[in-house]
Amino acid sequence: MAMDWKAAQVTDGMVKVPGSWLHLYYYEALNILFRFENALRLFVYVVLKDSLGKDWDSASIGGAGTIRSETKKRIAQANDHGYVGEVVTSPMLFLSSGDLTTIMLHESYWKHFAPYFRAKQGVIQTKLAEINTVRNSLAHFRPIRQDDVELIKQTTKHVLLEVQACLGRISGIRNVVPTNSDREWYKQIKPIGNPHFATNIFSSPDEKWIRIRVTQRCTVLRNHMYSDRDYLTSRVTTLRTAQVVKHFEKIRDACIFISDGHTSSEVRGDAPIVQRSINIVFSEPTLTAKVIDISQSLKDMALQVEQETELVKQDNLARGELIEAKEVSASLQKAASFGNEYWVVDTRKLGTDLSEIDSVEYWGAMGDYGTDYVTEAEKYPWMPASISDEDVPF
Known part of the structure; x- marks a missing residue:
């Protein structure tokens, strides 16, 4: 019997999801984590470029690797299957949430990131670990609970409070x-x-x-x-x-x-x-x-x-x-x-x-998304296509 991959239907501006699809909270988690990770990418780049100048990509991401050396390898690997997905070239899009966490908490760079967090380094490390745990479960197709969605909602708010303000200021300079x-x-x-x-x-x-x-x-x-x-x-x-x-x-x-x-x-x-x-x-x-x-x-x-x-x-x-x-x-x-x-x-x-x-x-x-950059941006830098469409309500 052929597999029947049912598609969502849009009728009169309303989306109807087949009952055989995953629970809705999986999509809610995906939306939060997608936006969280890309906001974090943007924030990490801004802080590194501001602090290290043109050598921002010499920052270490653990071991002997740097952003420049590691993402160069990853981009080359992605190009082997360039017919899949949107074509992206920015090295920042090839850094994982684990890489971003390592950079921010690194002893050489934390001083640059610390002013944007309302907690000590150890607390931020714990918060990021909680988010990454849910992220990795979803990324590797392990089940998550609805409570996990509430956890990442609250934790991302704690972590991104000043990050949101930073991105709002830099995208809305008027x-x-x-x-x-x-x-x-x-x-x-x-x-x-x-x-x-x-x-x-x-x-x-x-x-x-x-x-x-x-x-x-x-x-x-x-x-x-x-x-x-x-x-x-x-x-x-x-x-x-x-x-x-x-x-x-x-x-x-x-x-x-x-x-x-x-x-x-x-x-x-x-x-x-x-x-x-x-x-x-x-x-x-x-x-x-x-x-x-x-x-x-x-x-x-x-x-x-x-x-x-x-x-x-x-x-x-x-x-x-x-x-x-x-x-x-x-x-x-x-x-x-x-x-x-x-x-x-x-x-x-x-x-x-x-x-x-x-x-x-x-x-x-x-x-210009003002103070709601993390949750409302329809398009991120370095991405050739939009990631959401507010004209199609759920």
């Missing part, structure tokens, strides 16, 4: 740095810009983290409005995020992460107005210490964007190291209620494919 700031990095960086390039600077509430937003004003190279005047296509310049990450080594080595920011767009007259941004996040002490190198790199970037924009304007088929031309389109929509018209601009082709960049400093398009 306080504008005042124009009268006396910080040297503000004086050096804020004036950088030209007609195609602008910088704005934001800080976290505790001023521990600084976000530099680089905005590129896209130049329209070619524009065509169709005869019905309800659809247009345009070719515009766009900043190649992958090349920014690749070529500006001093920024990459000093920052915590680089992400694609918001793309704003509208139609005025017969042409679109489009602006793209990328975000570069630093810890404030690192930005202070390396402001000369970072500001000079940003000046070089601004000048290169200006020069290459002029190049592409003269030859629409040309491509610079940082600037290239891509297509956008816009369609005229009519609001059903008031008869108003508005344009919807499709800028998806301007985005960056995560597979283009294998640098751990590139985090893709980051969402």
